[in-house]
Amino acid sequence: MPHPPTEEAHRLGATLQGLGANPDFGAPGFRILVFAPVGRTAELAKQALGRAGFACTVCAAMDEFCAAFREGAGAALLVEEALSSAASVRLLVDALTEQPVWSDCPVQVFVANSEKPSPPLATLARLCAGRSVLLLDRPVTPGSLISVMRAALQNRARQYALRDLLAQYDEARAEADSANRAKGEFLSVMSHELRTPLNAIGGYTELIEMGIRGPVTPEQRTDLERIRMSQKHLLGLVNEVLNYTKLETGTVEYDIADVPVREAFASAEALVMPQARAKGLELVIGETERAMAVRADADKLRQILVNLLTNAVKFTHPKGRIYLDCEREGECICFTVRDTGIGIPEDRLAAVFEPFVQVRSDLTRTQEGTGLGLAISRQLARGMGGNLVVVSAPGVGSTFTLKLPA
Incomplete structure (x- = not known):
């Protein structure tokens, strides 16, 4: 079952529709390129489209057509005879594939029988699968020609709107990065x-x-x-x-090596145990295999564990417990820091790793800290090829899980 459109999708769609609702089909960006080397076909098509307000450019050869296509066009109109050789098909395919990411200029090819195309046309359809290249049966009336090209230019208008939105996005992103x-x-x-x-x-x-x-x-x-x-x-x-x-700023360097889990536990315990005892908390350190090791930067692993344990001390009431443990999970080692503290409300879990965020402002303002510890810890974890996640409930406590390569 497809997912319902998001609010962002609705907004983007409305923007695109609005920007492409009333395009000026006589503008240079909407010109129609015509290449029809058969009798007066090109001239007649230009006259019919011109009377409808479309801007047209007639090309006399495939290389001229492709050069004009690269300069920019709203749509293209060709007849089967213009693509009678593999060389002409290759020229057109090259021009189509060189378009920018946002661009998919509509190309209408009028043929004798779209269900049984000639070998060059079959090659064109295969090489341009997924692009706006349509084989349409002829003969075609002036009214049908105008309707087809109007629909093609409406599609092109939406592409231009998307191009403008992407440019605005790139500009906004550059400003934000700066x-x-x-x-x-x-x-x-x-x-x-x-x-x-x-x-x-x-x-x-x-x-x-x-x-x-x-x-x-x-x-x-x-x-x-x-x-x-x-x-x-x-x-x-x-x-x-x-x-x-x-x-x-990406200036942190990582010295990745095999770090024995026991050593990591011992160094973190030594730094946090005095705080836990001073507050009347029990710090329980799990047993680990002597040979168990993790691929990490030893100093940064210790920093993460100390951050998590210190946070647990801050938000656990006296006589509570804090657990530090780990287990192997496939090719990873999972460290867990669990407490019996105040917990985190469900609606605030998504923000717990954001910088400078105080999840419980009514309590954290009485505690030391900038609100950066968890943000730093998660970035360090990801910098070492792992991740840091949390599960929590108010009044029950929190469990932070650090996953790193074994």
Whole structure:
């Protein structure tokens, strides 16, 4: 059963119909090329079409016809005698196949018997299958000729409309790409500029704590610790933005190798376990085969796992559980990070990997982060030939699955 047309399809169809509804058939782009080397056929056809308001150009030879066709035409009219040899058929086929992607100029060939075409015409039909090349029986009345060519030019008008839409799309895409590059460059520059003063804040805080500037009271040490924590938090946010801009600009390099799964688990556990314990959560690490390995960049795999586990810690209530496990699935290794946290509403699942998106703004505003962790993780996963997906339900928890080549 065919799928119903989408809203975009309806809109595109309406646009095409609107643009091609009232074409000017006398305009140069709608000229009809006529090649009929039989008596006065070409002249009579030109007269009949001219009286109906069509612009026509009569060609005296096939090479002249094909040259004019390449310059641009609304439709073409030929008779069987114009295609009596394999050479003439080849010239026409070459001209037809050299058209732009959007173009399929209608070609009407009037023949003695369309059901039993001559060998050259049969070759033309075979080589041009799928194109707007029609074999029509003759004789034909002036009224029928005008009707056929009007229908052909209406088809051509829709092609021109599609060409214009494609040009608008390419222009809009180029503008969007330029704006995206400017955004990435801005974020990258700002990130670098912010790192310098933040590192200086951290350095001077350590110097004061060491007593180099004089004795430090307990109250001052408490304040300095808060300053250092804030500095690390801001530096982490800046680093996230910088990492994201590198992914967006395609400047991230991957050092792909065989990474033992046990080592990846151990490094991620060491970084996240203190956070889980501080919040009263149980972190359960699954057992893996000693020889199990995954094709990945070790640092980026660890970054993804830490991002997923840190997210789980943020959104799981105290006394909850977080599970890290993996299993082999065909030629892939599937890592899963499952929690018993607040979960994600179904209508927000599609946006969970979008950059700068806070899926639960009522909760995440109290948590640290830029909303880039999951966006970065998925792009890193895809950069290593894998993918990252999620299944979740409010009040039940979330399960993130990272699939990478084994």
